[in-house]
Amino acid sequence: MAGRRAAIKAIDWAAFSERVPSxxxxxxxxxKTRSDALSARLASLPEKPPxxxxxxxxxxxAKAGMVDEFQKKFSALKVPEPVDTQTAKxxxxxxxxxxxxxxxxxxxxxxIAQYEQxxxxxxxxxxxxxxxxxxxxxxxxxxxxxxxxxPYWPHKPIADx
Amino acid sequence: xxxxxxxGYLVPPPSSEQGSPNSSYIAENVxxxxxxxxxxxxxxxxxxxIFLIIYSILHTKRALHASQQCLAPLPPxxxxxxxxRYGLIPEEFFQFLYPKTGVTGPYMxxxxxxLYFLSKEIYVVNHETVAAACILSVLIYGVKxxxxxxxxFADKLNEEKVATALAVKNDAIxxxxxxxxxxxKEQWRVEGRSYLFDAKRNNIAMLLEANYRERxxxxxxxxxxxxxxxxxxxxxxxxxxxxxxxxxVEKNVVQSITPQQQKESIAKCILDLKALSKSAQMTV
Numbered sequence: 001m002a003g004r005r006a007a008i009k010a011i012d013w014a015a016f017s018e019r020v021p022s023x024x025x026x027x028x029x030x031x032k033t034r035s036d037a038l039s040a041r042l043a044s045l046p047e048k049p050p051x052x053x054x055x056x057x058x059x060x061x062a063k064a065g066m067v068d069e070f071q072k073k074f075s076a077l078k079v080p081e082p083v084d085t086q087t088a089k090x091x092x093x094x095x096x097x098x099x100x101x102x103x104x105x106x107x108x109x110x111x112i113a114q115y116e117q118x119x120x121x122x123x124x125x126x127x128x129x130x131x132x133x134x135x136x137x138x139x140x141x142x143x144x145x146x147x148x149x150x151p152y153w154p155h156k157p158i159a160d161x
Numbered sequence: 162x163x164x165x166x167x168x169g170y171l172v173p174p175p176s177s178e179q180g181s182p183n184s185s186y187i188a189e190n191v192x193x194x195x196x197x198x199x200x201x202x203x204x205x206x207x208x209x210x211i212f213l214i215i216y217s218i219l220h221t222k223r224a225l226h227a228s229q230q231c232l233a234p235l236p237p238x239x240x241x242x243x244x245x246r247y248g249l250i251p252e253e254f255f256q257f258l259y260p261k262t263g264v265t266g267p268y269m270x271x272x273x274x275x276l277y278f279l280s281k282e283i284y285v286v287n288h289e290t291v292a293a294a295c296i297l298s299v300l301i302y303g304v305k306x307x308x309x310x311x312x313x314f315a316d317k318l319n320e321e322k323v324a325t326a327l328a329v330k331n332d333a334i335x336x337x338x339x340x341x342x343x344x345x346k347e348q349w350r351v352e353g354r355s356y357l358f359d360a361k362r363n364n365i366a367m368l369l370e371a372n373y374r375e376r377x378x379x380x381x382x383x384x385x386x387x388x389x390x391x392x393x394x395x396x397x398x399x400x401x402x403x404x405x406x407x408x409x410v411e412k413n414v415v416q417s418i419t420p421q422q423q424k425e426s427i428a429k430c431i432l433d434l435k436a437l438s439k440s441a442q443m444t445v
Contacts (some may be wrong), residue, residue: 008366009359016360019353035360038367045374049381052388061391074384082372086365094358101351108344115344119337122330128323130237136326 011035 013032020028052074058067125139137144145155154161244252250267258266278284 008363008370011356011360011363016353016356019350019356021350031357031360035364035367038364038371042367042371042374045371045378047374049378052381052385057388057392060395061388062395063391066391067388070384070388074380077380079373079376079380082369082376084365084369087362090358090361090365093361094354097354097358101354104351105348108348112341112344115337115341119334119341122334122337125330126234128326128330 017028052071054067054071057070061067121139126135128136131139147155150156246252246255255267258270262269279286
């Protein structure tokens with residue numbers, strides 16, 4: 001009976017549900033229904049089967065030794081526990097997920113830093129009333145007219161006017 | 162001092178001060194060239210060409226600015242221009258003359274000058290004066306009447322441009338802020354991955370446990386079924402034996418009743434009945 005009671009942790013489905021993004025909602029619902037079905041099945045099965053009344057059978061059954069034989073064999077029987085093949089895979093998945101999560105979080109932080117930088121630049125800009133055209137080109141490089149690529153006025157493709 | 166105290170207008174554009182020494186070289190090169198050519202033309206009318214060549218060879222690479230240039234950002238341009246009286250004469254002129262001549266000083270100077278020009282015919286009154294007077298009066302009337310409206314219109318155009326630029330900037334700021342928030346939210350979401358794996362492991366554990374219990378239950382049921390079968394078989398056998406015996410006994414008893422016995426039993430029954438009926442009549 002040693003490895004039998006793998007701890008069944010209580011899961012906060014509400015908190016879990018909050019963290020699920022909308023495009024993965026269907027998968028989450030499937031998981032939840034499966035989990036609920038399994039727990040219902042587990043709850044419906046008794047933890048230990050009822051014990052057999054050997055005394056009654058010994059008194060009733062006429063065949064000599066049959067009940068004793070059954071009793072001996074029954075108590076000697078060890079029902080094999082189902083072998084757990086999948087938890088290792090789940091653990092491996094979790095490791096992988098942790099790794100990819102770390103990468104994602106790092107990339108996300110880099111992106112946030114970049115956004116913060118741009119935000120800082122935008123916030124510390126001088127107001128438009130005090131800008132010259134050169135200041136504008138510095139602040140928004142896309143407004144600068146490319147005079148090498150389009151040497152003739154209006155220095156940008158006509159479609160962009 | 163006149164130009165110097167005019168309130169810091171129109172500072173020269175930044176590019177010529179700051180970053181591009183080459184363009185300023187070119188500018189002063191041309192300027193210097195023109196100055197030199199002018200001087201040469203004044204003093205040596207015959208040797209202009211030679212002077213041009215000599216001077217352009219000698220003075221090609223001298224910088225105009227001697228000291229380090231200041232890279233501080235410029236102060237913003239003032240909203241309004243300097244104060245003027247009568248649209249022509251700056252206020253600083255009046256302030257300049259105020260200590261010596263008081264308030265009426267510049268007006269006296271102006272009147273005196275005007276009368277001087279008229280009386281000495283330095284300015285000649287002819288038909289162009291009349292034309293000038295008419296044109297100027299029309300112009301001044303037009304500007305005074307519609308000037309503010311035109312100015313407001315032009316300001317509105319400018320305002321719209323600035324407003325669109327500002328809107329773009331604000332949208333960019335908002336977009337960036339929402340992006341940052343989204344990223345933070347995604348990071349928070351990702352932190353909840355432990356729930357998923359716990360759920361999976363739970364499912365596995367529940368499945369295993371349920372299977373184990375099912376197996377135990379099956380074993381119990383099977384054994385019980387077999388024992389119950391034995392018991393039921395025994396009961397059935399007993400029952401059958403009993404029934405059979407009863408039947409056999411009944412059959413034998415019925416067979417053993419001979420016709421003689423039957424007659425005797427019938428006669429006895431009739432006697433009994435008569436006796437009973439007598440007793441019944443007597444009670445009635």
